[in-house]
Amino acid sequence: MSNFILMKIAILGTGMVGVSIGTKLIELGHQVKMGSRTADNPKAREWADAYGPYASQGTFADAAAFAEIVFNCTHGQSSLDALNLAGKENLEGKTLVDVAIPLDFSKGMPPSLTICNTDSLGETIQRAFPDAKVVKTLNTLNCQLMVNPKLLKSDSSVFMSGNDANAKEEVSNLLKDFGWNEIIDLGDITTARGTEQLLPIWVRLMGALGTPMFNFKIAR
Amino acid sequence: MSNFILMKIAILGTGMVGVSIGTKLIELGHQVKMGSRTADNPKAREWADAYGPYASQGTFADAAAFAEIVFNCTHGQSSLDALNLAGKENLEGKTLVDVAIPLDFSKGMPPSLTICNTDSLGETIQRAFPDAKVVKTLNTLNCQLMVNPKLLKSDSSVFMSGNDANAKEEVSNLLKDFGWNEIIDLGDITTARGTEQLLPIWVRLMGALGTPMFNFKIAR
Numbered sequence: 025m026s027n028f029i030l031m032k033i034a035i036l037g038t039g040m041v042g043v044s045i046g047t048k049l050i051e052l053g054h055q056v057k058m059g060s061r062t063a064d065n066p067k068a069r070e071w072a073d074a075y076g077p078y079a080s081q082g083t084f085a086d087a088a089a090f091a092e093i094v095f096n097c098t099h100g101q102s103s104l105d106a107l108n109l110a111g112k113e114n115l116e117g118k119t120l121v122d123v124a125i126p127l128d129f130s131k132g133m134p135p136s137l138t139i140c141n142t143d144s145l146g147e148t149i150q151r152a153f154p155d156a157k158v159v160k161t162l163n164t165l166n167c168q169l170m171v172n173p174k175l176l177k178s179d180s181s182v183f184m185s186g187n188d189a190n191a192k193e194e195v196s197n198l199l200k201d202f203g204w205n206e207i208i209d210l211g212d213i214t215t216a217r218g219t220e221q222l223l224p225i226w227v228r229l230m231g232a233l234g235t236p237m238f239n240f241k242i243a244r
Numbered sequence: 245m246s247n248f249i250l251m252k253i254a255i256l257g258t259g260m261v262g263v264s265i266g267t268k269l270i271e272l273g274h275q276v277k278m279g280s281r282t283a284d285n286p287k288a289r290e291w292a293d294a295y296g297p298y299a300s301q302g303t304f305a306d307a308a309a310f311a312e313i314v315f316n317c318t319h320g321q322s323s324l325d326a327l328n329l330a331g332k333e334n335l336e337g338k339t340l341v342d343v344a345i346p347l348d349f350s351k352g353m354p355p356s357l358t359i360c361n362t363d364s365l366g367e368t369i370q371r372a373f374p375d376a377k378v379v380k381t382l383n384t385l386n387c388q389l390m391v392n393p394k395l396l397k398s399d400s401s402v403f404m405s406g407n408d409a410n411a412k413e414e415v416s417n418l419l420k421d422f423g424w425n426e427i428i429d430l431g432d433i434t435t436a437r438g439t440e441q442l443l444p445i446w447v448r449l450m451g452a453l454g455t456p457m458f459n460f461k462i463a464r
Contacts, residue, residue, distance in 0.1 A: 136361045136437075141444070142351055180463035183445070210448045217356075218445030224361070225403070225438030228430045229462060241461040242449060243400035 034059055034091030036084055036106050038067040041123055041167045042097035048171035050075045052201050059087025059110065088114035093121065093194065094156075100126035100145050101138060104152055112153060119191040120156040121198075122146050122216075123163050123170075125223055134227040137220065146185060146216030157191035159184060160216040161199065164226065166236040171202050173239070180239035181206045185215040208242060254279055254311035256304055256326050258287040261343055261387045262317035268391035270295045272421050279307025279330065308334035313341065313414065314376075320346035320365050321358060324372055332373060339411040340376040341418075342366050342436075343383050343390075345443055354447040357440065366405060366436030377411035379404060380436040381419065384446065386456040391422050393459070400459035401426045405435040428462060 035046040035058045042058060049056045058068045058081045068081035081087075088094050088110035098106040103124045107115065126138040126145040139145050146160035161184045162170045169175055173182070182204050186192045192209060199207050210218060222240065230236050255266040255278045262278060269276045278288045278301045288301035301307075308314050308330035318326040323344045327335065346358040346365040359365050366380035381404045382390045389395055393402070402424050406412045412429060419427050430438060442460065450456050 131362055140361050140441070141356045176463050178463045208449070208452060210445070210452050215445075215448045215452075218448040221360070221441040221444045224441045225430070225435075228435045228438040229428070232428060232430050232435075233462070233464070235464075238462050238464045241463040242453070242458050243396050243398045243461040244453070244455075244458045 030054055032057075032090055032092050034087035034094040034110075035097055036060075036087060036094065036110060037097035037099075038065055038071070039097065039099070041170070042095070043071055044167040044171050045095055045097060045123070045162075046071065046079065047075060048202060050079050054078070056080070057082055057087040057090045059084040061106075061109065084110040085114055088118075091118065093119045093198075095121045095123060096149070097123050100124040101128075103145060103149060107149060107153060112155070115153050115156040118156055119188075119194050120149070120153065120158045121162075121195055122149055122158055122160045125163055126220060127223070134231070135223075137223060140217065140221055142217075144214070144216040144220045146213050146220065150187065150213045157186065157188040158213055159186035159188075159191050159195045160213065160219060161185070161195055164219050164222045165239045169237065169239055173203050173205075175237065176239060178241065179205060180241040181208055183207075183219045184209050185211065185213050185219060187212050206242070250274055252277070252310055252312050254307035254314040254330075255317055256280075256307060256314060256330060257317035257319075258285055258291070259317065259319070261390070262315070263291055264387040264391050265315055265317060265343070265382075266291065266299065267295060268422060270299050274298070276300070277302055277307040277310045279304040281326075281329065304330040305334055308338075311338065313339045313418075315341045315343060316369070317343050320344040321348075323365060323369060327369065327373060332375070335373050335376040338376055339408075339414050340369070340373065340378045341382075341415055342369055342378055342380045345383055346440060347443070354451070355443075357443060360437065360441055362437075364434070364436040364440045366433050366440065370407065370433045377406065377408035378433055379406035379408070379411050379415045380433065380439060381405070381415055384439050384442045385459045389457065389459055393423050395457065396459060398461065399425055400461040401428055403427075403439045404429050405431065405433050405439060407432050426462070
């Protein structure tokens with residue numbers, strides 16, 4: 025906890041990823057507002073009631089305006105919509121942690137990607153919100169492991185991509201508080217192409233291993 | 245060496261990957277013919293002279309006709325050409341180990357992929373040569389490590405994709421002889437989409453770590 029600074033944090037999205045990260049942040053002592061499309065989303069309300077008084081909820085814009093750091097935990101297909109609802113003015117100058125995966129279910133199972141190869145969702149978001157400091161991370165593993173990497177028997181790696189060094193340091197400190205020892209800074213936001221394209225092997229490994237409880241470790 | 249059966253093996257391609265794998269197979273006692281576009285390629289000749297008498301060289305067709313197992317170690321962009329030169333009749337019924345990466349340098353550095361997301365080079369080759377038994381493997385790491393994974397301090401993983409169970413077992417036995425302990429069978433050849441899309445993070449990890457001497461380990 026050496027890097028521990030209490031912060032106001034927004035979680036955009038009420039799915040399993042948002043709930044996992046939001047709950048972990050509450051446990052770490054932060055104030056967390058979960059944002060969704062509507063002012064009183066039942067899932068966000070249930071979460072805020074369960075984890076209050078420092079857990080609260082509101083619209084995407086309410087959450088982003090409240091926060092110093094914003095986590096994008098929406099589905100990749102609707103991330104730009106959600107961030108537009110959050111509002112450029114509420115994201116300006118803030119660290120925007122992008123955990124989303126640009127999943128494409130329209131071409132059958134397992135899912136493919138809506139963006140890949142010569143672009144990424146992380147870059148798309150950075151281009152759409154040039155005054156936010158986008159850091160792509162945690163998008164390569166199961167949400168339980170995101171906030172509790174020690175659930176695996178052996179150490180593993182988490183990756184980080186972003187253009188702003190201070191934002192990456194801030195996120196890195198949060199990741200350490202989540203329990204991460206090996207945080208690999210891949211470079212600028214274009215390196216999100218690398219981590220987003222781990223999804224295709226991730227879904228097939230889940231099939232082959234019969235569990236989502238695994239992660240990539242970079243062996244040297 | 246418990247699975248050791250001496251075989252006649254073709255290496256298509258005279259680059260670093262072909263030389264690494266061909267040399268390792270010679271060291272293991274196999275007969276290896278390196279194939280290229282011409283009957284007397286200087287690099288193939290040099291290799292055969294250095295590693296003979298069980299190392300030989302010839303055209304793609306000579307090598308494929310000679311072999312029981314064929315390794316595609318050509319550049320991904322020219323793999324189909326090379327395999328067409330090798331000849332459908334020379335690949336029929338044989339295990340075709342596809343190590344190639346569909347690199348695209350036309351869109352700048354680091355390279356992107358010519359095929360990805362909803363298709364893969366492995367599948368493309370299997371469709372073009374339906375009577376060959378394509379097994380995609382070893383395409384996720386540096387050629388030195390392909391044949392000597394113990395160069396890394398810690399254990400790591402190698403992946404395998406293919407439609408034919410016997411071909412995968414044959415390849416698995418060769419991989420064990422190369423020194424691999426953790427061989428993960430991802431499933432049919434469509435799972436090559438997963439391993440081929442590791443390239444984008446691999447090139448960026450090489451940049452971030454400053455070395456190609458690393459590999460993915462699946463931590464559980």
